[in-house]
Amino acid sequence: MVNQSNKVTNTNITKLVNKTYQYGFSTSIEKDIIEKGLNKETVQLISQKKKEPEFLLDFRLKAYKKWKQMSEPEWAYLKFPQIDYQDIIYYSAPKAQKKLKDLSEVDPELLKTFEKLGISLNEQKRLSNVAIDAVFDSVSIATTFQEELSKSGVIFASISEAVHDYPELIEKYLGSVVPIGDNYFAALNSAVFTDGSFCYIPQDTICPLDLSTYFRINDEKSGQFERTLIVSEKNSQVNYLEGCTAPQYDTNQLHAAVVELVAMENANIKYSTVQNWYSGNEFGNGGVYNFVTKRGLCAGTNSKISWTQVETGSSITWKYPSCVLVGDNSQGEFYSVALTNNYQQADTGTKMTHIGTNTRSRIISKGISAGKSKNSYRGLVNVMSKAVGARNYSQCDSLLIGNSSNANTFPFISVQNSTTKIEHEASTSKIGEEQIFYFLQRGICLEKAVELMISGFCREIFTELPLEFAAEADKLLTLKLEGSVG
Amino acid sequence: MNLNSPLLEIKDLKVSINDNEILKSLNLEINKGEIHAIMGTNGSGKSTLSKVLAGHPAYSVLDGDILFKGSSILDIDPEDRSHLGIFLAFQYPIEIPGVSNEDFLRLAYNSKQKFYNKPEVDPLEFLSIIDEKLKLVSMSPSFLSRNVNEGFSGGEKKRNEILQMILLDSELSILDETDSGLDIDALKIISTGINNFMDENKSIVLITHYQRLLDYITPTYVHVMQDGKIIKTGSAELAKELESKGYEWLTV
Numbered sequence: 001m002v003n004q005s006n007k008v009t010n011t012n013i014t015k016l017v018n019k020t021y022q023y024g025f026s027t028s029i030e031k032d033i034i035e036k037g038l039n040k041e042t043v044q045l046i047s048q049k050k051k052e053p054e055f056l057l058d059f060r061l062k063a064y065k066k067w068k069q070m071s072e073p074e075w076a077y078l079k080f081p082q083i084d085y086q087d088i089i090y091y092s093a094p095k096a097q098k099k100l101k102d103l104s105e106v107d108p109e110l111l112k113t114f115e116k117l118g119i120s121l122n123e124q125k126r127l128s129n130v131a132i133d134a135v136f137d138s139v140s141i142a143t144t145f146q147e148e149l150s151k152s153g154v155i156f157a158s159i160s161e162a163v164h165d166y167p168e169l170i171e172k173y174l175g176s177v178v179p180i181g182d183n184y185f186a187a188l189n190s191a192v193f194t195d196g197s198f199c200y201i202p203q204d205t206i207c208p209l210d211l212s213t214y215f216r217i218n219d220e221k222s223g224q225f226e227r228t229l230i231v232s233e234k235n236s237q238v239n240y241l242e243g244c245t246a247p248q249y250d251t252n253q254l255h256a257a258v259v260e261l262v263a264m265e266n267a268n269i270k271y272s273t274v275q276n277w278y279s280g281n282e283f284g285n286g287g288v289y290n291f292v293t294k295r296g297l298c299a300g301t302n303s304k305i306s307w308t309q310v311e312t313g314s315s316i317t318w319k320y321p322s323c324v325l326v327g328d329n330s331q332g333e334f335y336s337v338a339l340t341n342n343y344q345q346a347d348t349g350t351k352m353t354h355i356g357t358n359t360r361s362r363i364i365s366k367g368i369s370a371g372k373s374k375n376s377y378r379g380l381v382n383v384m385s386k387a388v389g390a391r392n393y394s395q396c397d398s399l400l401i402g403n404s405s406n407a408n409t410f411p412f413i414s415v416q417n418s419t420t421k422i423e424h425e426a427s428t429s430k431i432g433e434e435q436i437f438y439f440l441q442r443g444i445c446l447e448k449a450v451e452l453m454i455s456g457f458c459r460e461i462f463t464e465l466p467l468e469f470a471a472e473a474d475k476l477l478t479l480k481l482e483g484s485v486g
Numbered sequence: 487m488n489l490n491s492p493l494l495e496i497k498d499l500k501v502s503i504n505d506n507e508i509l510k511s512l513n514l515e516i517n518k519g520e521i522h523a524i525m526g527t528n529g530s531g532k533s534t535l536s537k538v539l540a541g542h543p544a545y546s547v548l549d550g551d552i553l554f555k556g557s558s559i560l561d562i563d564p565e566d567r568s569h570l571g572i573f574l575a576f577q578y579p580i581e582i583p584g585v586s587n588e589d590f591l592r593l594a595y596n597s598k599q600k601f602y603n604k605p606e607v608d609p610l611e612f613l614s615i616i617d618e619k620l621k622l623v624s625m626s627p628s629f630l631s632r633n634v635n636e637g638f639s640g641g642e643k644k645r646n647e648i649l650q651m652i653l654l655d656s657e658l659s660i661l662d663e664t665d666s667g668l669d670i671d672a673l674k675i676i677s678t679g680i681n682n683f684m685d686e687n688k689s690i691v692l693i694t695h696y697q698r699l700l701d702y703i704t705p706t707y708v709h710v711m712q713d714g715k716i717i718k719t720g721s722a723e724l725a726k727e728l729e730s731k732g733y734e735w736l737t738v
Binding site for chain 1: 542574580594
């Protein structure tokens with residue numbers, strides 16, 4: 001009896017999960033491209049095209065050298081064919097154009113692309129209090145509200161702009177949290193990163209707007225290597241949002257980003273991501289390979305960094321937003337929902353390194369696996385010997401949909417201080433046919449039933465997201481699961 | 487809908503699960519205003535019958551037909567059967583973590599409203615609707631904020647089923663062993679709820695093992711099921727006879 005009902009659930013679940021990807025269009029536009037392949041010359045050419053100062057070229061070349069000596073990490077619970085790094089375009093930019101004075105000079109095709117994605121770059125049309133940096137393939141095309149932000153001393157610019165306008169800040173902080181040789185993908189990014197966002201919140205400032213970057217991969221053969229750097233000075237506060245989509249191609253695109261956060265004394269950074277890169281089709285063809293290094297440094301006492309992520313896209317996700325808690329009484333948080341479907345694979349989690357006294361960390365991870373996907377939580381709570389009174393609370397919940405999906409948790413805990421308090425909770429549950437039948441019998445259709453159960457499962461995470469993001473995330477999850485339950 | 491036809495007509499129904507034939511040529515006719523009690527030993531097919539009527543996807547109908555208000559419902563999805571007026575009170579109500587009873591009940595109510603092109607109610611309006619129904623089954627409003635059936639006692643789960651039955655106001659309610667596992671007080675509350683709910687436009691099917699429930703709810707007919715068929719039909723007296731003589735008396 002169990003078997004039979006499971007069969008039925010599976011077919012219905014499949015129906016619900018397999019909804020088409022609505023961001024799968026591509027934009028045709030004139031581009032400036034560096035021919036595919038990676039060598040020292042490519043790195044030099046990128047730096048040259050971006051007219052970078054000497055220190056940055058050095059940074060890139062050192063990273064390239066490191067990268068050459070390293071090999072791809074193999075410890076993650078992921079399976080994918082060898083990536084050919086010579087078959088990737090490392091620089092692709094919409095043909096420009098001198099420096100843009102305002103939005104009216106942006107290619108209307110590009111503006112249309114972002115409008116289609118539901119992102120209005122038109123400041124007159126703004127609905128919410130969010131400043132946006134829009135990154136298209138390798139280059140930031142527009143950053144809104146810069147003027148308004150600068151009144152309070154906040155710098156919000158594309159990293160390429162910042163390199164020219166604030167070179168001393170970039171030189172000081174770039175690579176300070178994620179060193180160039182940190183890992184294979186971080187080294188690659190450090191060598192070839194093309195754009196991204198830079199935010200600087202001066203002392204005693206609460207950033208008046210939420211800051212947001214929207215990443216869009218457009219080219220079939222191009223990789224996206226963005227770099228984000230956020231520095232929050234003493235007693236400052238910022239909310240940062242990140243969104244991403246890509247067109248639908250049969251081939252895989254590589255995305256290897258590095259995000260560095262620095263929080264000084266009493267500073268508070270909240271970083272939220274809704275990741276919706278193209279995840280491949282129902283047979284596992286195509287999709288983005290997402291190898292991301294995100295790390296925050298709580299440098300000052302009482303500082304706080306909070307990561308919230310909703311990961312729904314990419315065919316491969318390799319991502320561990322982490323906190324290094326150096327300042328006494330500093331806090332790190334990680335809230336995550338990762339949804340995988342079809343042949344998607346996600347190996348994601350966090351690292352909390354407790355160095356200062358009375359440092360606290362909190363990890364809430366929710367994994368949802370449907371189809372034939374693999375979804376793993378991997379976490380490390382590392383308490384160093386001087387972290388007197390450190391505390392950690394971790395909770396990892398997995399939800400399985402159907403019979404062919406896979407959920408794993410790999411929690412590592414290392415404690416070198418006897419005053420530490422660590423709590424870890426984990427659970428695994430499954431949306432079963434009997435639950436669904438109960439909803440149906442009460443007249444509630446399949447989609448609604450799943451939506452209700454999924455948002456119930458993710459509630460703790462969604463409450464951490466900014467309001468408009470939370471609604472989007474809720475919708476997104478339901479959409480991704482359409483056709484997969486029942 | 488044919489006004490003269492019975493509310494429910496089951497004709498020569500044969501049903502299997504995993505290639506096991508459970509219902510073997512079952513016939514039953516239920517008219518508005520009637521209460522039918524279905525009794526029988528474990529494994530006689532009572533629960534299968536209730537699930538098949540509600541459209542559970544694990545069962546296959548091999549032969550025969552089920553007519554509801556004169557039309558066949560074999561090709562109708564479970565959620566639409568619910569909207570048309572078939573309610574099943576589950577023998578083992580399902581726990582749904584993370585979903586509050588209030589959201590669940592409101593969604594169920596609004597789904598039916600929508601089906602009949604009636605306006606959906608907002609959470610505030612719904613509270614006043616549900617508040618009244620809660621009283622009918624002696625449930626406290628605090629119940630609404632708890633997750634559906636999660637951590638409910640056996641009695642609370644069954645009361646929740648009756649609450650849903652009253653809320654959805656279905657014409658045909660099938661109560662699968664709603665009396666099992668209840669103490670005498672809970673049994674009284676539930677029976678009162680059912681009796682108040684019943685009127686001349688509705689029908690109820692009570693699936694039960696025991697005469698006990700029938701002390702509080704008087705059935706129009708009592709059927710005895712065995713091996714996938716109804717082997718005897720009688721009045722309320724039949725239940726009492728069964729209670730004293732056991733089922734074997736019928737099969738010899």
